[in-house]
Amino acid sequence: MISISNISHKKVTWLELFYDLIYVAAVSVTAHVLAHSHHGAIPADVILKYILIFVPLWWAWTGFTVYVNRFGKDDTAQRIAYFVQMAFVIVMAASINLDFDAYYLAFMLGYVGIRLSTVFMYVRTWIQQRGEPRRIARYLGLAFLGGALISFASVLVPGEAKFFVLYFGIFLDILLPLLARKKVLSHLPVHHPHLLERYGLATIILLGELILVIVNGLREGHAGFDTILTAVLGFGIAVSLWWHYFESSEHIAAEDRKSSGQSVIYGHLLTFMSLGLIANVVHYGFHHELTTRSFAWLSLAGFAMYAASAAIIFLPGKSPAHIRRSLIRTIAFAAAAAVILLLLPSTSAVYAASFAIFAAYALAEGVARSRSKRAHA
Incomplete structure (x- = not known):
């Protein structure tokens, strides 16, 4: 072989x-x-x-x-x-x-x-x-x-x-x-750790593109409070994505999966597409060219697509109880994001809420992973 x-x-x-x-x-x-x-x-x-x-x-x-x-x-x-x-x-x-x-x-x-x-x-x-x-x-x-x-x-x-x-x-x-x-x-199954490493390399470079959007936003805007706050919140979204994705990837990298790797392969289509959407969320956070409703839908699509991709990539191979709990959390976050983002009155509020949702999602998933580790220790 x-x-x-x-x-x-x-x-x-x-x-x-x-x-x-x-x-x-x-x-x-x-x-x-x-x-x-x-x-x-x-x-x-x-x-x-x-x-x-x-x-x-x-x-x-x-x-x-x-x-x-x-x-x-x-x-x-x-x-x-x-x-x-x-x-x-x-x-x-x-x-x-x-x-x-x-x-x-x-x-x-x-x-x-x-x-x-x-x-x-x-x-x-x-x-x-x-x-x-x-x-x-x-x-x-x-x-x-x-x-x-x-x-x-x-x-x-x-x-x-x-x-x-x-x-x-x-x-x-x-x-x-x-x-x-x-x-x-x-x-002839794929080499699972290497596959995760390959997709992780591409993901980290795409996160770098998100940082480039922030840098360009700072260069093109006035150095006022709103511009700086937009950059800080955008960086917070990038950090939350990094934290969740690579903590989750590290958590499953050591698993002895003998598979064709198709959950990793096809799940990352949604991951990569979501990062493009999120980069545009940050772009429009600097450039207020969208109506509040359009900006809210873009933000919701970016989060929901990323959360769906994470479920596809990181859940296969887990116990049915673990999968059930994780899917409930994902659906709950997506539903909460839909209610919150689509009801907020301004693009600034939607943008701040997007950061809060990504940060809360990363934190909740991190707590769940820690509990899982302790339960199997």
Whole structure:
């Protein structure tokens, strides 16, 4: 069986970090799409574009990340694959624009280039390995090749219909590994601690982007009390996110999970998307361009999406009683956030309440983890 123990951790970690930095630049550009408001609201088509752009970015990054987790070797071919993918990510990032249709072909060339280079690595493993690794590499390589070709065919489709073709290819990419989870992928589970580390690296860089929003807000605004308070509350949100995410990740990192890692993989789609929403909450906290109701909905969506992602990532493998209690807390916080945020009279009040909700959520989850540790000591 091939495992991450075959990889030079130091070398791969630095290269993976370099790889992540390129992706996060693209994610940051994507999140900036939501910074275009109109008449006090973020238009529905802008929100849709955020999703349409974000999902292919996440899936392209995820595809190679999971390949390296299962089959990675720090050799020349893998390094070249990293650098080739980075070049295609730059093409994708340069193609992200509100006028998405005009840049769609370049965006798809970047996306499909990344996916085909991942397929190449699976085919290489298919040729080199024997037994279960060979069977799994063959299955995933062929599945992802089909999905990539279908997605690329979307450039031949006029109008909005091309997005259905694009997402049908991505849907197959996601569905086929799910269908093979027990019969195929279970024979070669992911290396769980390394997978958490990889997603943790990307998460911490995205939190750094949130800090950059705060820095830009301070630079662009007047050095008054309101600006400083906005920065302090935004930093408090970032700290709360860091505290909750990495405390929770550390809590499950030592668990001996033998799985395909799909709760971690798919849960982080919501995590990464929520961080983009939260970065825009902080942005609009500095720039009062949204109505109170629109700002409240944005803040609620950011919190609810993050809390949902945390439940998906961190709860599998726990006891039914633990899962039940955690889900009750999550639902209670989401319900309280909906009531509080949507009833507050001003954007400043909503912003302050958002910080309080994130901080309280991180604190409550921390207390629950401490009690769980004592109960199992």
